[in-house]
């Protein structure tokens with residue numbers, strides 16, 4: 017009756033062998049191709065450093081002004097602009113300016129990247145039904161996987177630093193934009209598509225003139241979610257050497273720096289709110305043609 | 312503005328919805344009913360042995376209750392739906408043989424469609440909606456705009472060109488839909504219950520506008536409706552569908568005076584007959600050339616008008632004359648009132664009597 021109380025697991029020798037082989041081959045892989053992988057990602061590294069330097073080295077009034085300007089252009093809403101300025105000034109006063117710039121730069125670059133890859137993938141998912149099944153399964157796994165697990169293969173392949181952090185963030189944040197692009201295109205009214213066909217649109221014309229513009233509000237919701245997830249992951253990715261506010265939190269946990277942790281936490285919440293409100297306001301502005309007046 | 316040269320010939324058309332539609336065509340040809348096909352084989356019979364010849368430059372109305380296959384039929388004309396069997400020849404060209412590219416060209420240049428729920432692009436302004444067909448064809452922007460503005464003016468929407476569809480009322484939206492269809496200058500205009508979503512007054516306006524436009528444009532128009540009044544007002548010819556089958560085909564007089572069965576009878580019952588039946592249909596073909604003192608009515612006079620004229624005159628009979636004024640027959644007030652009140656059975660008998 018022993019098997020009944022103690023789970024009959026595979027023999028420890030076998031498990032050990034499996035673990036060893038997989039880990040070993042991964043390690044040989046890294047050793048053999050490590051340099052070429054690194055070389056491959058070198059441009060990305062420079063790009064990330066460039067963005068980060070640009071944001072950290074720029075005089076703070078210019079950054080505040082630029083962000084307020086972006087908020088205005090995108091949202092056309094004074095409340096949003098005021099919120100952006102207020103939050104940034106508060107963060108600066110708390111001494112978190114540099115860390116915040118690093119975090120924002122990584123969030124922005126990874127979100128842009130996720131959008132650039134995610135929207136085409138969403139279109140592919142919408143167009144090819146058999147691919148869609150596979151993609152949906154993969155996305156399900158990606159979205160249920162605990163974020164820490166993403167870090168393991170990335171670290172094994174690329175070590176610690178900006179690039180692996182960036183990749184982990186992009187992978188973690190990309191599912192919503194893919195899914196909502198697909199959904200947005202699917203939600204376009206059948207009669208409107210019929211009209212597009214009836215007037216002789218080619219597939220591309222239909223996509224660019226009808227489906228994408230009408231899917232845009234849904235896609236914006238996806239972008240919003242992607243930004244939020246990128247921000248969450250940037251904090252977690254501090255464990256693999258990403259600098260910024262996340263690292264502050266990590267240090268605070270390790271050393272029990274209560275106040276530093278709380279301040280950084282608030283800074284993260286602050287930029288989360290900024291990003292969220294701005295992208296939502298933009299989404300609403302895209303919808304202006306629906307319902308009442310325009311500006 | 313091209314005059315239409317596009318005649319549409321639909322022959323032996325069948326459409327079956329389901330997984331293996333071709334498999335059941337033969338059975339349907341041999342009389343398998345829609346209900347049996349649905350219950351025993353899980354396929355839906357959309358269209359059953361449709362034969363229609365639509366002459367160029369005429370308005371063909373397709374009528375029938377909900378689910379009778381009207382939308383399915385009209386979508387075959389530009390192949391938005393592929394038939395299961397049959398042939399569709401437009402202006403001598405077999406459209407079922409067209410490649411994807413040829414079909415696209417055909418849709419761009421020869422057909423335009425107006426939809427029941429407008430199907431406007433909500434993210435585009437009125438003018439950008441109207442020029443959509445031209446834009447798809449890659450026309451010069453400035454010239455498209457000019458064409459678009461001309462049609463916007465023609466349908467009475469000048470001043471609204473920079474509004475978005477959601478800022479317009481239903482009637483205005485459908486004007487945009489019509490302007491979009493007209494600005495593409497296609498010879499075939501397809502209107503799938505284009506006016507069904509509009510309220511009665513606006514609907515009458517839009518009908519008048521369509522008739523006015525048709526006088527100068529002479530397009531081949533396929534117009535779908537489930538409203539007999541609308542069908543009689545607009546249609547040069549009318550086809551009545553039921554469960555995907557044609558139950559009657561003819562002009563308005565045919566349908567009103569000789570409804571083929573009870574299904575059509577149900578449509579005919581509620582129609583204001585006086586407004587559509589012509590004196591020609593009820594007169595006695597015995598021209599009394601001597602009675603010159605009697606009032607004269609043209610053959611195309613409706614019963615409504617004829618009754619009014621006779622009541623206002625001292626006579627209770629009138630001579631029916633053709634377009635050049637030659638006497639054709641005699642009609643009495645009694646005959647007119649009988650035809651006005653008659654429905655169905657009695658009417659058919661009466662018409663047979665008059666024909667003898």
Ligand SMILES: Nc1ncnc2c1ncn2[C@@H]1O[C@H](COP(=O)(O)OP(=O)(O)OP(=O)(O)O)[C@@H](O)[C@H]1O
Pocket residue numbers: 328329355356357375376377378379380381382383384537
């Ligand atoms: N894609 C489809 N798959 C299965 N059945 C369909 C499909 N399209 C139409 N049908 C069926 O074909 C029949 C005719 O439909 P259709 O839409 O042509 O009717 P209609 O006369 O236009 O009705 P309405 O007045 O409601 O618009 C209906 O029984 C409908 O259920």
Ligand SMILES: [Mg+2]
Pocket residue numbers: 381382383503504
């Ligand atoms: Mg319909």
